[in-house]
Amino acid sequence: MVSTAPLKLIAVIDSKQMMLYDAQGVKITTNTPLKLSLDLEEHHHHREKRQSLYQNKSTPASLFEPHTSLKDIEHKEAARSVIKHLEKVTTADQAKYKELIIVAEPQMLGCVRQELKNGLKKMITKEIAKDLVQHSVDAVERAVFS
Numbered sequence: 001m002v003s004t005a006p007l008k009l010i011a012v013i014d015s016k017q018m019m020l021y022d023a024q025g026v027k028i029t030t031n032t033p034l035k036l037s038l039d040l041e042e043h044h045h046h047r048e049k050r051q052s053l054y055q056n057k058s059t060p061a062s063l064f065e066p067h068t069s070l071k072d073i074e075h076k077e078a079a080r081s082v083i084k085h086l087e088k089v090t091t092a093d094q095a096k097y098k099e100l101i102i103v104a105e106p107q108m109l110g111c112v113r114q115e116l117k118n119g120l121k122k123m124i125t126k127e128i129a130k131d132l133v134q135h136s137v138d139a140v141e142r143a144v145f146s
Contacts, residue, residue, distance in 0.1 A: 006098035008125075011086060012140055013104040013112065014133045015071075015078045018085060021137070023101075026145040028137055038081040079111035086120055100124045101144055105131040 010021040010028065019033040090097055100123040104112060109129050116124075132140050 007096055008099040008101055009086075009089065009097040009123075010101045010103065010140065010144060011082070012132050012135075013078075013082055013102065013108055014131055015074055015105075015108055017133060018082055019133055019140075020089065021140065023141075023144070028141045028144075031137065033137070036085055038078045038085075075108055075111045076115075078108065079115045082112055083115045083117070083120065087117075090120065090123065097123070099126075101126045101128070103128040103130060103132050103140065103144065105129070 005025050007029075008023040010023055012019040012021070012033070015038070017038060018036045020036070021028050021033045022030045086100070090100070100120060102109065102112060102124060104127075106129040109127060113127075126144065128143060130143055132143055135143075
């Protein structure tokens with residue numbers, strides 16, 4: 001008997017890569033997930049330790065200096081890349097996936113939420129704030145469907 005339950009796309013994300021799983025009902029149907037590396041620009045100029053013009057031993061740091069950390073920038077770029085990949089996967093075969101479940105570390109999940117567009121927002125049925133990229137299929141299944 002063929003099951004006609006709609007497929008769910010599970011995206012397990014961190015700031016460097018994304019794993020995509022197919023699920024039907026409460027069971028992941030793919031044994032090996034699709035592993036995608038996220039396209040990130042290198043920010044070497046931020047990594048250099050520079051002495052600020054405004055910052056010396058006698059004065060505090062200026063309010064006009066940038067306060068965005070390298071990690072925040074990388075999370076935002078990774079989130080944009082995640083959205084681009086998810087849109088590509090869901091628009092390639094629109095009838096295939098009816099639900100989207102996102103599993104990501106909390107900061108990454110927040111960045112992904114900010115970048116989401118209406119089409120993908122409507123598909124999301126569950127968000128889980130955990131870093132499960134390095135975990136097994138069984139661990140992901142337990143976290144998503146428990």
